[in-house]
Amino acid sequence: MSPLAETAGLLADRTRAAFCLALLDGRAWTAGELARHAGVRASTASEQLTRLVEGGLLAEERQGRHRYVRLAGPEAAALIEALASYAPDATRPRNLSHSVRLDAEARARTCYDHLAGRLGVALADAMIARDLVAADSGLSVTPAGRNWLAETLAYRHPEDTRRPLVRSCLDRTERRPHLAGALGAALYAAAMERQWVRRVGSGRAVKVTPAGSEAFRELLGMRVG
Secondary structure, eight states, X not given: OXXXXXXXHHTTSHHHHHHHHHGGGSSOEEHHHHHHXXXXXXXXXXHHHHHHHHTTSEEEEEETTEEEEEESOHHHHHHHHHHHHHSOOOOOOXXXXXXXXXXXXXXXXXXXXXXXXXXXXXXXXXXHHTTSEEOSSSXXXXXXXXXXXXXXXXXXXXXXXXXXXXXXXXXXXTSSEEEEHHHHHHHHHHHHHTTSEEEOTTSSBEEEOHHHHHHHHHHHOOOOO
């Protein structure tokens, strides 16, 4: 079996797919938490997580009796989000609370270590409009964008890293690109550290704070909310 077929086979199972989608929040989960999330037995979760770790999509770490897993890295996260974007949109709210969560995630959410949803797409549009990011032939950070990153976010891209400075990530709900790569990660890290956004509940949804609305307006000319 080819490596592509093996990877596709890992995500062809509903339980394994549910685990990977949950882990797009960028955090580490225990096997028990993922079992409850997917509605499966602990033994089933353990077996399926082992397959995902062996297949290279997840990484694990142990602390005492607890086994934590997370996505193996940005490449694994990009693969999961891209597949979710191309899948038919069959997400129907099961109840009121589920509907509220889906609406919140569509407005703003995490996609591994960067921002997605309408907020993520709006950030991409604003940075392109201000010539901080060029979109002529794929995304690239302009010289003005590199200066903006250094002066505004105190981020300078290491020369020895393999991670691209910016990468396009097709947004699952908006069906338009948001910003991934080191730039997307730096934006999200700054937004959390400076309390421009805060997590909503225990899922992937985030909410822009009043301080964030002001910061996005001043820095990028965005109107949020």
